[in-house]
Each structure stands twice: as structure tokens, then as C-alpha cells.
Amino acid sequence: MSYHSFLLEPISCHAWNKDRTQIALCPNNHEVHIYKKDGNNWSKIHVLKEHNGQVTGIDWAPESNRIVTCGTDRNAYVWTLKGDVWKPTLVILRINRAARCVKWSPKENKFAVGSGSRLISVCYFEQDNDWWVCKHIKKPIRSTILCLDWHPNNILLAAGSCDFKCRIFSAYIKEVEEKPAPTAWGSKMPFGEVMFESTGTSGWVHGVCFSDSGNRVAWASHDSTVAVAEGGKTAVCASLTSETLPLLCVTFITENSLVAAGHDCYPVLFVYDSNKAAMSFGGKLDVPKQSAQKGMTARERFQNLDKKATTDSKEAVLESVHKNSISQISILNGGKAQCAKFCTTGMDGGMAIWDVKVLSIVKHVRVQMQ
Amino acid sequence: MSKNTVSDRFRKVDVDEYDENKFVDEEEGGENQLGPDEAEVDSLIRQGNLMGALQAVLKSPPINTKNQNVKDRAEGLVLKVLSSFKSTDIEKGVQSLDKNGVDLLMKYIYKGFERPSENSSAVLLQWHEKALSAGGVGCIVRVLTARKTV
Secondary structure: OEEEEOOOOOOOOEEEOOOOOEEEEOOOOOEEEEEEEEOOEEEEEEEEEOOOOOEEEEEEOOOOOEEEEEEOOOOEEEEEEEOOEEEEEEEOOOOOOOEEEEEEOOOOOEEEEEEOOOOEEEEEEEOOOOEEEEEEEOOOOOOOEEEEEEOOOOOEEEEEEOOOOEEEEEOOOOOOOOOOOOEOOEOOOOOOOEEEEOOOOOOOEEEEEEOOOOOEEEEEEOOOEEEEEEOOOOOEEEEEEOOOOOEEEEEEOOOOEEEEEEOOOOOEEEEEEOOOOEEEEEEEOOOOOOOOOOOOOHHHHHHHHHHHOOOOOOOOOOOOOOOOOEEEEEEEEOOOOOOOEEEEEEOOOEEEEEEHHHHHHHOOOOOOOO | OOHHHOOOHHHHOOHHHHOOOOOOOOOOOOOOOOOOOHHHHHHHHHHOOHHHHHHHHOOOOOOOOOOHHHHHHHHHHHHHHHHHOOHHHHHHHHHOOOHHHHHHHHHHHHHHHHOOOOOHHHHHHHHHHHHHHHHHHHHHHHHHHOOOOO
């Protein structure tokens, strides 16, 4: 497990290139910085300046090596590497509020942007006009879209929103693809069709993730719950209320286990049992440093009692690796089926890389491989 | 200044009511929710069966109803039960509740904080401490994020 502190400001969002040697991140301003791994250090090799507002989402397409960014200036840009320079192409999203998140589809011929305009813009490239065009998914979204994730079939899109719901939409664009085969979520998939809508959890949906097969979707919501729904004739939902602060991001690491992280500053493992349709807490994944227990003098005890009304000797210092909320989690190796390494970035400006095998040995945490 | 800028009545108009995209919560039938049964709870308190009274008063919470009287009555009843516990028994009371029970108890505790009376804050703070150790911070987050509350 390694931790690198990039900045003093929060990292708004990040994305990795295909071979994980470069990371593109937004240092809480209007730019995107690309860092390259240089042994044990990271050196800044590119600065992408085009947005007029904070960059809220970055996604790097592994095969076509294009970066898409979206920001609070209501725009999205697709960047292509020409020689040694990244050249932007503006995409008109036709939204009148900030864009919040962006994701390339698995085949990289489309991308989806979630925004505060209460809609999702699904953008695809029109060869005839040499121009990115977008279609809107509006109904029945009633508030800002906070997070998106694509199903492996390139058609279905899961969206978490501030109207307390996680939904799966069809983003089928007949201009760029064939009619899709039926999935666990349904067989008729015209553009904009709602295949699934969650009930049961309240609170803004901060993070959403499809499993590797696409048959399950997990979401983390602001009422400190995490839930998994399994597609079928009737979708089966299982949710788990946690005793911690809300989680902001969630990802599957195998078909049955999820890692989530949020305002408590450490990643947590959850395990889903499909037979019982229930979720359980799998353990904290942080490896705290063993701090020496200092003895307290009587004077210190009295001062604590005076200042904080408690004689508790616990210091107000976070023992976790990240010193502030973790806002994004991304899979580095192994995909969502057999993840070997994942990366977290947060509001403390740092990035931590976690090794699943090491964590399961150190923490005696059983990650169910299937 | 021209005449039509003299009146400031326009400042009292609630513009949010006219916003056609205003978010409205889903209406769930709450007309039949009457809150916990007063007679049952009172008899359990009189018998000294405080655990039973706690379980009874946390049944059928008036979450969906718009009738404020029902909600106030329920809150008063819960406060009566909570005050009749001995300080040493509070922890056992909290342990006897399941996860949803602890969340509901925390909702009533915060509702009770809103309108403090003679001795209520002290009692509620004791219950709050025990409920917090059982439900964690997440329990309080759920009180804050609940759209429909007691």
C-alpha cells in the first residue's frame, strides 16, 4: 500500500491511463494536470487548460487513449494526444447547470455526462458532421445526477441522483450500435427507458457501480447506507445501514464484494450474499500505524478534563492514511471481477494505492473470490 | 422614483411555490397512522414493565401522517417512557432494540431536543449517549437525512 501526497488542495477527480503509468487529476481548479510515474516519484508532464470552471469529472479511455473532462462551466471537452500535446474538442452538452460526472462507455464510442440540469447527456461522434452530438435523458430525473456507471453491454447506464434514487437507464443510440440482447434488467431498451429505480434508501446517491457481469448494481447513499440490487424478473434489493459517516464512492472488486470509502477517510469492505440477498460488513481496510501509547500525567488529565470535559487520552488525530474524506475510488488491476489493486483520492490532496492481497492477509479480511 | 416601485409587497411572495420544477416528496398514505397506543403504553408503565413499554411506544411511528397532533402526542408518550427508566437500565433498554429501533429512538430523541421541558434534556442526553454507542454516527446521519420523520 502506498500513499503519495500530490497537493494541499483536494483532488476533485482523477483518471488513469491504460497501463497505469500516468494519472490525470484536477487540483481543485480549472485545469487538469497529468502526472507520469518516474520510479518512486510523480512528475507533472502536461497541463490541460481549457475549462472556465472547476473540472468535476475526468475519464481516460484505455483503448483509444482519449480523455474526456467536464466542468462547472457547463462544457465537456474530448482531448486527443497529437504528438506530445493534448488537443481539446468542445462538446456542446446543451445544459444550463454545471456538469458533475462523466464516463466513457466500455466500447468508447459514447460517453455520458451527469449534470445539475436534472438530465444525463449521452454523447456520440457523428461521422458526417465530424462533431460530437448529444441526446438527453430527462424523465423521471428530478434533481442533480451525482454519479454514473456503464453496464458492460455498452447500452445500460446506472445513475445516482440527488432525488434519492439510483436508476438504470437505457442509453441505446441507434446511430452507433446494434440492438442489444436482453439482459437481467429487461429486454426492451429504447433510449431513455428506465430499467430499474431504487426504493428503500433515502439520501443523495453519491456513488454507483455495476458489477463485472452487469447483473448487480451497488450504490452508496448519504444516509450512511450501501445497497446492492440484483437484476431479474423482479429486482432484488439488499441494503445495509452503517454506523459510520456517509460513503462517497463504491466499487465492486469481485462479483460478491465491494469496497467503499467516504467521509470516514478509510476504505471499507462489504460482502454480498446472493442466496440470502443480504449484505454484511467485511471490515475496515485501513492499515493504521501502531502509535506508541503515551502515558498521561495527572496534570494532562486535569487539563483534558478542563478543556474537553473528558479524561479520554485519544488524540484528535486521524489514524487513517487519508487525512480527509475520500472522494473517488478507481480499479487499477484485475478489473471489477478480480481486483488486485485499487486507488483512492481525496480531499487531502493525496492518492493511496491499496493492494487487495496484502490487505486480506494483514487484516484477516476474507475477500470472497468467485 | 416612479409610483410602481413604492410597494414592497412583492418581497413577501414565496417564489418557490411557483417553480414548476419544484421537488415534491412522494405522497404515501399516512392518514391511518395514529402513533403508538396510549392505553397500552400507560398500562405497561404502571405495571413496571419498562422494557415492554419501550417496545410498545416504538411501534407504529407516525412518520407519514401530516397531522401534527398525532406526532406531538407520540413524542410526549415516548418522553414519558424514557423518563420513567432508571439511569442504570437505559443501556439495557437500548440493547433490547434492533437496528431500526435504535434509528427510530434517535429520531424521537432529537425531536425531544427541539422542545426542551423541565427535565427532558438531561434524560434525553443520557439516552442519546447510549443510543450513539449502539447505532454509531450513522444513526444520527439517518436522523438528519430522513425526509419523513416523527
